[in-house]
Amino acid sequence: MQRSIATVCLSGTLPDKLESAAAAGFEGVEIFEQDLLAFDGSPAEAGRMAADLGLAITIFQPFRDFEAMPEPARARNMDRAERKFDTMQALGTDLVLVCSNTQAACIDDPARAAADLREMAERAAKRGLRVGFEALAWGRHTNRWRQAWSIVRQADHPALGLILDSFHTLCLGDDLAGLSQAVPPEKLFFLQLADAPRLTMDPLSWSRHHRTFPGQGELDVAGFLRATLDAGYAGPVSLEIFNDEFRAAPSRRIARDGLRSLVWLGEQAKVAALPAPPKLAGIEFVEFAVDETARAELAAFIAALGFRRAGTHKSKAVELWRNGGANIVLNAEPDSAAAERFAQLGATVCAMAFRVDDPARVVARAEALRCPTFRERVGEGERRIPAVRAPDGTLIYLVQSPSPTPIWEDDFHLLPDAGEAKGDLTGIDHVAQALAPGMLDSFVLFYRAVFGLAADAPWELPDPYGLVRSRAFTGGDGSVRLPLNVSESTRTGTGRFVSALAGAGVHHIAFATKDAAAVVDAASTRAAPLLDIPDNYYEDLGARIGLVDAALAGLRERHLLFDQDGTGGVFLHAYTAPFHDRFFLEITEREGGYAGFGAVNAAVRMAAQQRGRG
Amino acid sequence: MQRSIATVCLSGTLPDKLESAAAAGFEGVEIFEQDLLAFDGSPAEAGRMAADLGLAITIFQPFRDFEAMPEPARARNMDRAERKFDTMQALGTDLVLVCSNTQAACIDDPARAAADLREMAERAAKRGLRVGFEALAWGRHTNRWRQAWSIVRQADHPALGLILDSFHTLCLGDDLAGLSQAVPPEKLFFLQLADAPRLTMDPLSWSRHHRTFPGQGELDVAGFLRATLDAGYAGPVSLEIFNDEFRAAPSRRIARDGLRSLVWLGEQAKVAALPAPPKLAGIEFVEFAVDETARAELAAFIAALGFRRAGTHKSKAVELWRNGGANIVLNAEPDSAAAERFAQLGATVCAMAFRVDDPARVVARAEALRCPTFRERVGEGERRIPAVRAPDGTLIYLVQSPSPTPIWEDDFHLLPDAGEAKGDLTGIDHVAQALAPGMLDSFVLFYRAVFGLAADAPWELPDPYGLVRSRAFTGGDGSVRLPLNVSESTRTGTGRFVSALAGAGVHHIAFATKDAAAVVDAASTRAAPLLDIPDNYYEDLGARIGLVDAALAGLRERHLLFDQDGTGGVFLHAYTAPFHDRFFLEITEREGGYAGFGAVNAAVRMAAQQRGRG
Structure with missing residues (x-):
């Protein structure tokens, strides 16, 4: 045609x-x-x-x-x-x-x-x-x-x-x-x-x-x-x-x-076949572009959430940090794509990795869809991980899953106790991106066409300084969840982030756990910078939900937010304060098939994040 | 209440x-x-x-x-x-x-x-x-x-x-x-x-x-x-x-x-009476904040449209330039509101003056409506002209009309041939303002409440780099016409102007004449920087309107744009190139009760103004 x-x-x-x-x-x-x-x-x-x-x-x-x-x-x-x-x-x-x-x-x-x-x-x-x-x-x-x-x-x-x-x-x-x-x-x-x-x-x-x-x-x-x-x-x-x-x-x-x-x-429309979209099985890691100073600071930030250094790259200035099934890569390699990103935008997410059934097929699909792909420099004996570039330049690495050997084994010197068993997180629950309003349709098409992700219903989130519109793309039975947030206002958290990142970027990373209370308690002992939630929120929660007082007190003292769907699903989540106003982290616990993101709590969370601004 | x-x-x-x-x-x-x-x-x-x-x-x-x-x-x-x-x-x-x-x-x-x-x-x-x-x-x-x-x-x-x-x-x-x-x-x-x-x-x-x-x-x-x-x-x-x-x-x-x-x-709702809104009788002048350099440059720009220096202020570094019934004031007075405006924003319109039946009543109405008013410093024997501040800080002076003595006589040393008879313009047809989108409602309320202006139907104008929404406010039987333009895009002419002016300001001034062709011909002999209009526009005009070839040729060689309403009204208009990308001027001729602004021609005009950008 x-x-x-x-x-x-x-x-x-x-x-x-x-x-x-x-x-x-x-x-x-x-x-x-x-x-x-x-x-x-x-x-x-x-x-x-x-x-x-x-x-x-x-x-x-x-x-x-x-x-x-x-x-x-x-x-x-x-x-x-x-x-x-x-x-x-x-x-x-x-x-x-x-x-x-x-x-x-x-x-x-x-x-x-x-x-x-x-x-x-x-x-x-x-x-x-x-x-x-x-x-x-x-x-x-x-x-x-x-x-x-x-x-x-x-x-x-x-x-x-x-x-x-x-x-x-x-x-x-x-x-x-x-x-x-x-x-x-x-x-x-x-x-x-x-x-x-x-x-x-x-x-x-x-x-x-x-x-x-x-x-x-x-x-x-x-x-x-x-x-x-x-x-x-x-x-x-x-x-x-x-x-x-x-x-x-x-x-x-x-x-x-x-x-x-x-x-x-x-x-x-069955005019011409393309290589099939991938079977997705989760997000293997999120990678930050840093320099040595930012690496130290960011490492301390995530260490407070229980992340520990699990390995160092064999040939590059790259570290793997891990808490259970959640992996964060800190990339300070000079003269790399990450270094370029850091030079332009400061410490920010430069890549994430999707677990897919056949990386080569995803690359072929992406190329058929005229998406730029990326091949990194590799050292001898290291594994080459193909990647696709999202519309904002973020790399999406494609990691074979299931795979006989984890990707980390070829390329990293792993520390002895680096196993996934250690830690209280089970993985990455979702990665949220903030986009300039004119970028949203480009991302929608990219995620839908290349990865076959499906769009959830849109949400409107009232930041104290303007409206944020949110739409999540999900795939792989909920193993990959990517909320996209846009705001016409430059004064919202989303708007300020987009200005700082010249258009688009990862705004927050949510980790999954089976026991949010335990993760938060442990984080508190490490003096993690958790976001304060006003008492009024818990007063209202008590009035709305009818939790027993002890349960409510447990949420309140941990600054845990709560949501439930109509079918027995429950969601518990807590946030960190922002890291240099660039991004923040979230701890999430899903029970009973809850599939949302706690949007009902977004206004309270955003107000807490904006406190002291104006 | x-x-x-x-x-x-x-x-x-x-x-x-x-x-x-x-x-x-x-x-x-x-x-x-x-x-x-x-x-x-x-x-x-x-x-x-x-x-x-x-x-x-x-x-x-x-x-x-x-x-x-x-x-x-x-x-x-x-x-x-x-x-x-x-x-x-x-x-x-x-x-x-x-x-x-x-x-x-x-x-x-x-x-x-x-x-x-x-x-x-x-x-x-x-x-x-x-x-x-x-x-x-x-x-x-x-x-x-x-x-x-x-x-x-x-x-x-x-x-x-x-x-x-x-x-x-x-x-x-x-x-x-x-x-x-x-x-x-x-x-x-x-x-x-x-x-x-x-x-x-x-x-x-x-x-x-x-x-x-x-x-x-x-x-x-x-x-x-x-x-x-x-x-x-x-x-x-x-x-x-x-x-x-x-x-x-x-x-x-x-x-x-x-x-x-x-x-x-x-x-x-007749709960409480306010001083009545004014009877309006046109725009007496538009005033630019300049310094000495900008004054010289701007004077040359308007001189090419037939404006001549008609007087100098008795106590301030202020000049009156005039073409027939159209007055432009160039204000380079140090340590004044205009100087403040110039320091912040460069050469830009800092004031305009409406002819009203009773300036004191308008001030009283504006104060009742909690609008800031303004009283300028005056020298001995000079007339004090009250003013109201628009939401962007622009001053709107209130000039008595009819008045036994023109305002200029007390305050200006007028040149001998400064009379209104000399010149080919009859006055100021309209003053267009560009606003950040979030400012529009503030202006709508201000013009409607203080001056009793009525809103025309809105228009959408396609700039090559995004949409511009326009809504005109008019009063005094069309003697005061104020189009307000907003654009979500920062790449449109309107958007760029709003960025340069930190939110809002006068974007173009249109002068009225009874013979646009003669004004344009005279301006051409003075090498006025008139805006080129593509031949394709005139080809289409010929196809749409069925003008005789000579009439079409007359428009084409003068770069005059043409519009007609359904009831015999006709509009001829031509534009200057922008002055340092800050504002532009327009020559307009209305016939047969035409009440619009030639919106149908806006796309061609805006494309011509944006030529060479991207």
């Missing part, structure tokens, strides 16, 4: 947009008229620029408010069409998109619409051009594809065909049932695809601001594509996304996301 | 919120439970803090999901109520807000709801407390005030009353018809007020994110207040606003806006 993208998806001038589309690997572009109007070269120059970049101009769009107008508007519209045909010929495209009329003056008469479109098609045909008609979801009289098709059929001109757009159909709760029976393949002129979150708002506002690439939203775009292909459509598959954040983001990143989305969609 | 505000309206910790509310002049606060839970002192300490600030705690809220639950939830809810009564007594408030139950388990039986509320009221009464019941717009079975009242009446307990909230009623298209007949005044326990823009979305999302203070939205909150007072209500009038931007903004500014909104609302 020929992959195409509308210029309106991307920011910048028309040349920026064309270059970004070509660099991402698109084969075609829709020229959105407004982008051409704002371009300070001729249409012929725009056409040459596209051709030089190897981009076909798949369509010129949109031509609005054409059909079924009373005179003299009708005659003027025919003149307008002729002038746009001039532009199309100069651009070098043969297809124009006419979207259904939204004007109040539009006559409610399909026969008139058909007659007008037939005349336009006849004029187009004289120049070797074609006209495609699309039902806008908010068209005045035509807003379903079946109506548009009925008009096209009635017009009955070879240069007139139907254009389908997934958003306009799916946002109305409609589908393509009957398409392959009703419409001959040669009458399907063009296919536009867009996804969107399910929102309860008018379709026009929804469409203009909240469209996303397929895989970033909740509509069944794959089913839509499949149905169109099943009906015999063989033309370009083109993304047309109106999104406030895309408009403001760098065009190169958005174009790459767009192509990734179409590759992934091809798999979902 | 006792003025109250809910702590959830304001950002920060509970002490921040209380201090900001008191500093703004509120007499009471609603304690939002989540704010108390996150507070690290006891409820009694919170109560003392409020009392020390002179704030009554008007209500404790919300108590959720109480009525009509099956056992054992019902019994647990009674226990929960008792514990919250403890909290209320410690806080020092006698009233709790119970909002209608949203739980799926809630029984659809008003008699059960009434019985439960009666029992809660009975328990409250034993402690001298009271319970108010409010219909949430998304309550499971109770979402209209008439239903809530029916339950309260059925419960028939002196410690149980009705709570009204303007948003919950108005968002459903409901009103208070019949209130004064149905509900005795002593059963009206509390009144919450919130406004909102009219949005097509589910009431829950609308309520949680988009509420505003009265006067910032589009609901008839004044009518709602009037109806409640007419029904005999004499309790607190309290603002409860959930707004993403308010949560992120400095609490002092938001609290001041809140109080201003209630003062204004009191006038609208």
Whole structure:
């Protein structure tokens, strides 16, 4: 399938947009008229620029408010069409998109619409051009594809065909049932695809601001594509996304996301197979970029939570710290990717490792999805662990699991008592990332497409200085949990972190235990900097939950937060104070299948973290 | 009326919120439970803090999901109520807000709801407390005030009353018809007020994110207040606003806006009269803060548009530049408000002057609305021009109009040929301001409340690097026009300007003429830096409008943009290039009653201004 993208998806001038589309690997572009109007070269120059970049101009769009107008508007519209045909010929495209009329003056008469479109098609045909008609979801009289098709059929001109757009159909709760029976393949002129979150708002506002690439939203775009292909459509598959954040983001990143989305969609719609997504079995480690000073300080911070140095790397300035099943790597190797990260951002998470069934297959999948991969320098006899780069540059290492030998044995001098049996943590429960708002959709697509993670329902968390929106991605039966947090406010904890990290990064790491009270008690004896929780929280908890007083007192004295779901699941969790305002750690205990993150406690936690600010 | 505000309206910790509310002049606060839970002192300490600030705690809220639950939830809810009564007594408030139950388990039986509320009221009464019941717009079975009242009446307990909230009623298209007949005044326990823009979305999302203070939205909150007072209500009038931007903004500014909104609302609802808003008769001048270097450069910039130096101030380093009826003041006076502004922000607009029928009355109105006013230093025999400060600190001078002597005559040495007859501009058509998104509501309230300006419909303008939202405020039969522009993106022209100006400021000034072509021709001979407009714009204009070729050529060679409304109005306009990326100027010609701003051309204009960026 020929992959195409509308210029309106991307920011910048028309040349920026064309270059970004070509660099991402698109084969075609829709020229959105407004982008051409704002371009300070001729249409012929725009056409040459596209051709030089190897981009076909798949369509010129949109031509609005054409059909079924009373005179003299009708005659003027025919003149307008002729002038746009001039532009199309100069651009070098043969297809124009006419979207259904939204004007109040539009006559409610399909026969008139058909007659007008037939005349336009006849004029187009004289120049070797074609006209495609699309039902806008908010068209005045035509807003379903079946109506548009009925008009096209009635017009009955070879240069007139139907254009389908997934958003306009799916946002109305409609589908393509009957398409392959009703419409001959040669009458399907063009296919536009867009996804969107399910929102309860008018379709026009929804469409203009909240469209996303397929895989970033909740509509069944794959089913839509499949149905169109099943009906015999063989033309370009083109993304047309109106999104406030895309408009403001760098065009190169958005174009790459767009192509990734179409590759992934091809798999979902069974157009082309990709290497299967991994079976996930947890997070093996989280790695911090540090220098020698930061390593010492961070080691002390985690030691207070019971982590002990378990080994040193054979050839690099890298240490493994461990508490039971939870591993933290402190990477101070000079002239490495980690050192580069430290130089730019200070002490911060530079990598994490997912346990997967077949690392090589994940790399192949990531490469098919045009994600950058990474191969580290290794010393003799050391194991090479492949990695994929997340959209913010964080490395995600891929560790074989199950594996006959732990990864640590080849590369590390392990200390004698470094076994996983020692310690009170069972592993890494979740890793939370804070993102600039415009980065969220890139991460959503990355996690969903490369790793097959599923999105939980979104949460809104009230920080004292603004709202934080949170959405968790999970996989491997809950063994990998990745909450993503964004905030429009720069004064929230999330917002301040994003500013410090220039866009995105790991914001907190939660460890799993089977006995949070014991872990907290032990941490307290080590003077761990645990976050104070106000008494008022426990007063309210007592009123809400009806715990016995002793249980409540146990939570209160340990600063443990509490949540329960409706089905017997219970969650206990406690936080550390922030490490230099860069990240914080959490101790979690899940019981009875609890699957959340204690979002109900987030307001209290965030207020405690923000205390003393303003 | 006792003025109250809910702590959830304001950002920060509970002490921040209380201090900001008191500093703004509120007499009471609603304690939002989540704010108390996150507070690290006891409820009694919170109560003392409020009392020390002179704030009554008007209500404790919300108590959720109480009525009509099956056992054992019902019994647990009674226990929960008792514990919250403890909290209320410690806080020092006698009233709790119970909002209608949203739980799926809630029984659809008003008699059960009434019985439960009666029992809660009975328990409250034993402690001298009271319970108010409010219909949430998304309550499971109770979402209209008439239903809530029916339950309260059925419960028939002196410690149980009705709570009204303007948003919950108005968002459903409901009103208070019949209130004064149905509900005795002593059963009206509390009144919450919130406004909102009219949005097509589910009431829950609308309520949680988009509420505003009265006067910032589009609901008839004044009518709602009037109806409640007419029904005999004499309790607190309290603002409860959930707004993403308010949560992120400095609490002092938001609290001041809140109080201003209630003062204004009191006038609208005929509770208390204010000095009447002014009759406006245009913008007399715009004033720039400059130093000597910037003055020379800016003078050259405006001279190219035909401005000439018309006078110098008698006692200050201030010049008047004039073209016909358009006046620009260049203020380089050291140790002045303008010098302060220049030191902070560079060459920028520091003031403008509105022609008003009675400056003293406007000052009195502004002071009643708690707006800061300003009195400048004056030399002997010079006229003192009063001013009001806009939310960004810009001064708005108030110039008497009509006036026997122009303001310039007392204070300026006018040059012999300084008359208004000379020149081709007729005045200042509009002054556009760019604002950080969180500042918009403050400006909306300021212009509406102090000057009685009306809001035009909003526009969305596609800058190549993100969306710009624009809303114009107009008054004085169109003699004062003030578009306000905001952009979430920092890469748009608006976003970059806002970053440079630390939040808000005048972004462009449009001058009026009766012959835009002549003004542009004259400017061209003076090598004015007019903004190039691409040929493609004129190609499209020809296709859309059907102008004769000569007319189109005349526009094209002058880089004039064109718009027309549906009723014979026509708009011609041309722009300068930006002055050091700080602001730009516009020449406008309105014909036939055209009332817009050429928004249809904004995309092409903004792309031209952004050319060469990325």
